[in-house]
Amino acid sequence: MDSEKLREHLKKLVDTAGSTRKAASIIKAKFGYGPTHSAIYKAIKGSNTSDFVVSCYITALEEQQLGRRKMGKVVSVANQKGGVGKTTVLVNAGLHMASLGKKILFLDIDPQNNLVISLAPDLAEMSDFKKGSHPAHNINMFEWEGNEPFTPIPYEISENVHIIGTSKLSGNVTQNSIYNLADSLDLIKERYDYVFIDSPPSAGTLQHAALSIADALIIVSQPQKLSVKGVDDLMMTVRQVQRRMNPDLKLLGIVINQVKRPPSKTQTVHVDLLRAQYGSLVFNEHLYDTVRVTESMAEGMSMQEFSAKAAHDFGFSGFSDEFISRLEEGGNNV
Numbered sequence: 001m002d003s004e005k006l007r008e009h010l011k012k013l014v015d016t017a018g019s020t021r022k023a024a025s026i027i028k029a030k031f032g033y034g035p036t037h038s039a040i041y042k043a044i045k046g047s048n049t050s051d052f053v054v055s056c057y058i059t060a061l062e063e064q065q066l067g068r069r070k071m072g073k074v075v076s077v078a079n080q081k082g083g084v085g086k087t088t089v090l091v092n093a094g095l096h097m098a099s100l101g102k103k104i105l106f107l108d109i110d111p112q113n114n115l116v117i118s119l120a121p122d123l124a125e126m127s128d129f130k131k132g133s134h135p136a137h138n139i140n141m142f143e144w145e146g147n148e149p150f151t152p153i154p155y156e157i158s159e160n161v162h163i164i165g166t167s168k169l170s171g172n173v174t175q176n177s178i179y180n181l182a183d184s185l186d187l188i189k190e191r192y193d194y195v196f197i198d199s200p201p202s203a204g205t206l207q208h209a210a211l212s213i214a215d216a217l218i219i220v221s222q223p224q225k226l227s228v229k230g231v232d233d234l235m236m237t238v239r240q241v242q243r244r245m246n247p248d249l250k251l252l253g254i255v256i257n258q259v260k261r262p263p264s265k266t267q268t269v270h271v272d273l274l275r276a277q278y279g280s281l282v283f284n285e286h287l288y289d290t291v292r293v294t295e296s297m298a299e300g301m302s303m304q305e306f307s308a309k310a311a312h313d314f315g316f317s318g319f320s321d322e323f324i325s326r327l328e329e330g331g332n333n334v
């Protein structure tokens with residue numbers, strides 16, 4: 001590329017980054033050395049910056065923007081303990097993205113099927129769904145009839161929100177069928193901006209399935225002993241999955257859910273423990289305890305849709321803003 005083209009290309013990348021300041025911080029994140037924002041401006045204008053330096057800026061910005069585009073398409077939640085708020089967090093994050101105009105697919109792979117019962121009770125009650133023959137039942141993605149991947153037909157909750165449900169039938173899938181699930185999902189995932197996977201509270205095949213097809217993971221924990229232990233166990237699994245099975249998997253962060261206002265002493269101890277152990281991997285914003293959560297889940301609504309007061313008590317907007325910025329930043333290796 002000649003000098004002028006290089007600078008034009010840099011300008012485009014800086015525009016996409018949003019500002020010369022943002023571009024400077026992206027370059028610093030890659031090289032450890034960050035130009036000032038005016039140095040980037042000068043580089044675009046062509047004064048006193050070598051083509052080599054401009055190319056380095058370009059490399060850093062391209063890498064980040066490519067990662068960002070690739071990033072966060074398939075988001076999963078996890079904790080090996082049940083009842084900590086995985087489904088709650090997933091529903092609120094997903095429906096928030098839908099409210100911003102994004103097209104969302106929820107994929108429920110927890111045989112307890114809380115997600116489908118909450119968001120699509122009509123589907124859960126259909127007799128062909130109960131038998132597993134409905135095209136929006138995920139058992140067919142795990143177990144194809146022939147050698148060709150099964151193409152699921154998601155159930156439309158609304159124009160922007162579709163779901164593939166599950167039931168106890170998926171409880172016995174084998175490790176091999178994880179790849180079937182991935183191939184089947186590949187056939188439809190380009191139709192969506194995001195796929196949100198609800199995963200079961202156990203360290204078995206289904207959790208492996210979720211981790212092996214996700215790009216981004218949110219760990220949900222309550223500030224109490226068993227839930228924190230679940231996080232420790234899971235982090236080890238995530239590291240192994242990143243190394244051996246799915247190098248694209250990134251951890252968005254650990255959300256602490258159901259914090260009381262004010263927190264009890266034990267809650268404070270466990271929040272501090274999580275922060276000491278995992279630092280900036282822990283979301284700055286907590287989610288708080290409120291009875292409205294159970295009510296909103298029963299209605300299949302996010303807390304924001306349910307009521308402004310409930311959303312405020314829950315800490316919805318702090319969480320959802322941080323969720324989006326973590327998604328945009330691209331997540332972490334652990």
Ligand SMILES: Nc1ncnc2c1ncn2[C@@H]1O[C@H](COP(=O)(O)OP(=O)(O)O)[C@@H](O)[C@H]1O
Pocket residue numbers: 081082083084085086087088089114201257258259287288289290291292293294295297
């Ligand atoms: N922040 C919260 N405040 C009050 N209740 C909550 C909160 N988060 C979750 N719950 C309730 O706790 C129960 C378990 O939550 P759920 O999201 O189903 O957990 P998991 O998916 O981890 O099993 C549900 O009844 C849910 O409504």
Ligand SMILES: [Mg+2]
Pocket residue numbers: 086087088110114198199
């Ligand atoms: Mg759940």
